[in-house]
Amino acid sequence: GQQVMQIPQYQHVQEGEDFTTYCNSSTTLSNIQWYKQRPGGHPVFLIQLVKSGEVKKQKRLTFQFGEAKKNSSLHITATQTTDVGTYFCAGVRGYQKVTFGTGTKLQVIP
Amino acid sequence: EPEVTQTPSHQVTQMGQEVILRCVPISNHLYFYWYRQILGQKVEFLVSFYNNEISEKSEIFDDQFSVERPDGSNFTLKIRSTKLEDSAMYFCASSDLGSSNQPQHFGDGTRLSIL
Numbered sequence: 561g562q563q564v565m566q567i568p569q570y571q572h573v574q575e576g577e578d579f580t581t582y583c584n585s586s587t588t589l590s591n592i593q594w595y596k597q598r599p600g601g602h603p604v605f606l607i608q609l610v611k612s613g614e615v616k617k618q619k620r621l622t623f624q625f626g627e628a629k630k631n632s633s634l635h636i637t638a639t640q641t642t643d644v645g646t647y648f649c650a651g652v653r654g655y656q657k658v659t660f661g662t663g664t665k666l667q668v669i670p
Numbered sequence: 671e672p673e674v675t676q677t678p679s680h681q682v683t684q685m686g687q688e689v690i691l692r693c694v695p696i697s698n699h700l701y702f703y704w705y706r707q708i709l710g711q712k713v714e715f716l717v718s719f720y721n722n723e724i725s726e727k728s729e730i731f732d733d734q735f736s737v738e739r740p741d742g743s744n745f746t747l748k749i750r751s752t753k754l755e756d757s758a759m760y761f762c763a764s765s766d767l768g769s770s771n772q773p774q775h776f777g778d779g780t781r782l783s784i785l
Contacts, residue, residue: 561729602761602776602777602778602779603713603761603776604776605773605774608773648713657728658718659715660705660713661712663713
């Protein structure tokens with residue numbers, strides 16, 4: 561079956577440092593979504609990427625979808641303590657089947 | 671802002687018992703989903719539901735599981751004979767279009783503990 565892997569699994573950064581998580585799918589995706597889950601919370605939608613090579617920005621967050629539509633990345637510039645949580649990519653293949661990635665847990669040290 | 675609501679927030683059940691987890695999706699949404707998340711692990715897709723029938727399901731969603739939309743507002747997940755490994759957080763989600771077009775809105779989850 562489809563697998564979606566993320567690296568790294570954990571990342572500790574000093575506040576103000578940058579952070580990047582990478583997402584790789586074993587199969588070509590229709591689109592990719594990114595979610596953030598705070599400790600003890602539920603996944604919250606951040607963004608969706610649809611087009612090959614697409615880049616989208618949300619303030620300090622930059623999302624990229626690979627040319628082959630099999631990988632994606634999320635980059636956070638100048639992390640803040642509010643960025644703490646686990647970031648999941650979610651690969652959408654077909655109509656309604658969503659495969660979440662393994663997640664990257666971000667810890668920001670003040 | 672409209673929310674997906676789930677009840678109960680925590681369910682403790684003896685192994686072998688049946689359990690029903692309840693969800694009220696956002697009112698104008700048409701697509702409904704169940705996911706589970708074992709503590710500290712990733713979110714796993716269980717099933718999607720549209721137009722009163724299952725549209726996709728994963729390998730996890732075996733004969734022990736069933737879903738139902740008994741009325742115009744509720745969406746339930748039933749586990750017939752619970753096992754210890756069913757202990758997890760169960761999230762319901764909904765979207766107004768299929769997930770290929772729209773994000774999913776998640777509820778706060780039900781923590782299921784099997785003893």
